[in-house]
Amino acid sequence: MASKYTAEVFLLAENRLLREALVRLLAKKGDIHVVGASSYSPSVLDEIVSKVPGILVLDSSGLAFSNANLVSSIRAALPDVRTVMVDMDPDESAFLKAVREGVVGYVLKDASAVELGAAIRAVAAGEAVCPRSLSMVLFRVVSQPACVSPAWGSDLGLSRREQQLVELLRERLTNKEIAAQLNLSEQTVKNHVHNILRKIGATDRVDVVKLCEDERLRNGTDHLA
Numbered sequence: 001m002a003s004k005y006t007a008e009v010f011l012l013a014e015n016r017l018l019r020e021a022l023v024r025l026l027a028k029k030g031d032i033h034v035v036g037a038s039s040y041s042p043s044v045l046d047e048i049v050s051k052v053p054g055i056l057v058l059d060s061s062g063l064a065f066s067n068a069n070l071v072s073s074i075r076a077a078l079p080d081v082r083t084v085m086v087d088m089d090p091d092e093s094a095f096l097k098a099v100r101e102g103v104v105g106y107v108l109k110d111a112s113a114v115e116l117g118a119a120i121r122a123v124a125a126g127e128a129v130c131p132r133s134l135s136m137v138l139f140r141v142v143s144q145p146a147c148v149s150p151a152w153g154s155d156l157g158l159s160r161r162e163q164q165l166v167e168l169l170r171e172r173l174t175n176k177e178i179a180a181q182l183n184l185s186e187q188t189v190k191n192h193v194h195n196i197l198r199k200i201g202a203t204d205r206v207d208v209v210k211l212c213e214d215e216r217l218r219n220g221t222d223h224l225a
Contacts, residue, residue, distance in 0.1 A: 007124035010053035011037040012044065018059055018087065022116075029117050045070065049077045055124055060087040060109075071101045072206050076172070082123045086116060095134045096141065100213045105129040156200045156215055165192050170209045 009032055013019035019037055026032050036051040038044050048056065056074060074081060084105030085098050098106055105123040107116055108131050119129040130138075158166065161182075168178045175193065179186045193205065202208040 006031050006033045007055050007120055008033050008035045008051075008053045009055045009057055009120060010035055010048050010051050011057045012040065012048070013037070013057075013059035014039050015059060022057070022086070025113050025116070026120075029120075032117065032120055040070075045073055045077065048074055052078065053081060055120055056081050056083045057120070058083060058085045058103075060085065060089070071103070072210060075102050076206065084119060084123055084129070086111070090131060090133055092134065092137045095130065096137065097214075099138070106131065106134065156212065158196060158199060162192055162196050162199075165189070165196060166208060166212050169193070169205050170212075 009026060011019060011022055011026070011034060013022065016039065019039065023034055023037050026034050035053050036047060038047055056078075058071075071083060074083070082105070083101075083103045084107065085103050086107040087109050088094065088098075088106055090108055095106055104127075105119050106129065107119050111119075122129050164182065165178060168181060173181070175186050175189045178184075179189045182189070184192075193208075196202070196208055197204070200208065200211050202211055
């Protein structure tokens with residue numbers, strides 16, 4: 001018997017024509033329900049959170065990875081949301097950046113309506129989706145020797161201890177949890193976090209992780225031949 005599960009989707013696309021076309025397209029799918037659609041705006045995070053979608057579909061706009069840390073902010077507010085990026089170019093760097101941000105579906109510009117629907121269903125079922133042409137890059141990155149992959153923040157002037165903290169900030173641990181794990185006082189952790197923010201020019205903890213991920217990605221892709 002076929003599953004009656006419905007994937008609840010919020011569509012975020014800057015281009016109005018693309019947004020409206022995707023809404024019409026997805027509305028025809030019986031097992032996909034569009035709970036909201038919007039362009040990028042300062043209030044869009046609150047709108048997305050209020051709809052509590054299971055799937056967030058983003059267009060290829062660079063705003064998704066802007067300094068506003070939109071994807072990271074959405075994931076922090078809705079930990080269970082799964083993100084699909086559509087209308088994408090077959091670019092290795094863009095693909096890896098999306099994966100680093102937590103995107104689990106990557107759909108190219110030339111994908112058909114059937115392929116988009118299948119990607120959303122697969123992601124809703126707990127699978128990850130990417131073009132076959134880009135899947136090899138993941139294997140290449142993972143197979144790199146450990147010495148090739150730089151430590152988090154190693155090229156941003158962070159000390160070994162500060163690099164350890166970035167790893168734990170990436171896991172979204174609190175200062176108290178970090179202190180317990182590293183056998184430090186909570187005040188010492190606060191001091192380290194303050195120093196990290198100052199050193200790399202980050203605005204908050206989420207921004208620290210993003211800046212370090214960007215730096216690691218640049219270093220990692222430099223080794224992809």
